Amino acid sequence: MNQDQQTQLKKSVAEAAARYVAQNLKAGAILGVGTGSTANLFIDALRPIKEKIRGAVASSENTARKLTEIGIPLVALNDIDSLPIYVDGADEIDASFAMIKGGGGALTREKIIADVADCFVCIADASKVVAVLGNFPLPIEVIPMATAQVARAVVALGGTPVLRKGFVTDNGNHILDVSGLSITDPVALESALNQIVGTVTNGLFARRGADVLLLGTLNGVETRTR
Numbered sequence: 001m002n003q004d005q006q007t008q009l010k011k012s013v014a015e016a017a018a019r020y021v022a023q024n025l026k027a028g029a030i031l032g033v034g035t036g037s038t039a040n041l042f043i044d045a046l047r048p049i050k051e052k053i054r055g056a057v058a059s060s061e062n063t064a065r066k067l068t069e070i071g072i073p074l075v076a077l078n079d080i081d082s083l084p085i086y087v088d089g090a091d092e093i094d095a096s097f098a099m100i101k102g103g104g105g106a107l108t109r110e111k112i113i114a115d116v117a118d119c120f121v122c123i124a125d126a127s128k129v130v131a132v133l134g135n136f137p138l139p140i141e142v143i144p145m146a147t148a149q150v151a152r153a154v155v156a157l158g159g160t161p162v163l164r165k166g167f168v169t170d171n172g173n174h175i176l177d178v179s180g181l182s183i184t185d186p187v188a189l190e191s192a193l194n195q196i197v198g199t200v201t202n203g204l205f206a207r208r209g210a211d212v213l214l215l216g217t218l219n220g221v222e223t224r225t226r
């Protein structure tokens with residue numbers, strides 16, 4: 001698949017996700033919105049149905065800006081008790097709907113919103129589906145003073161961490177991108193990484209994976225459920 005085709009597939013799933021929201025989000029409800037190029041296309045696709053959405057919880061400052069631009073009011077996660085639907089992209093997704101996320105660096109806020117949401121709708125083009133997670137380097141958000149220590153702990157687990165240069169997360173932290181992991185047990189690795197002191201969040205979304213996958217393929221958008 002070339003880049004133009006991939007962009008076209010991202011656009012198709014973004015539009016399918018907007019239709020999904022129009023059909024499934026109750027009038028006046030709050031929507032969770034992810035981060036990244038697919039999420040940006042999703043925000044664009046929300047324009048025609050924006051009156052139906054009372055407000056949105058944004059997973060990053062970029063997403064907050066885009067939502068504001070199209071006139072969807074922002075809602076703080078602390079001001080709501082529940083969130084029916086969260087729509088976000090992924091860097092990789094496997095057959096059990098476990099994902100690697102955080103290519104855009106928004107993994108911590110994304111994981112928090114995903115945890116609150118009743119339904120995580122993953123929007124992805126076909127290139128994101130893998131048999132085993134780990135070809136895409138796994139992002140880990142770390143407290144800056146702990147970066148070297150977390151990197152040593154990650155090496156001990158068999159990974160090769162690289163500091164994402166010139167990048168600071170919306171929370172003021174660093175990202176280590178970890179390659180060389182063949183993630184055959186995503187739940188166990190997510191838990192193991194959570195134990196490393198100085199780690200804020202790792203980009204494995206396995207304990208709380210997606211519920212619905214809208215997958216853009218060259219033959220159209222497939223809806224898969226777990």
Ligand SMILES: O=C(CO)[C@H](O)[C@H](O)COP(=O)(O)O
Binds near residue numbers: 037
């Ligand atoms: O996790 C993310 C951002 O932190 C994104 O969802 C992930 O990187 C996919 O991005 P894109 O839609 O640009 O391929």
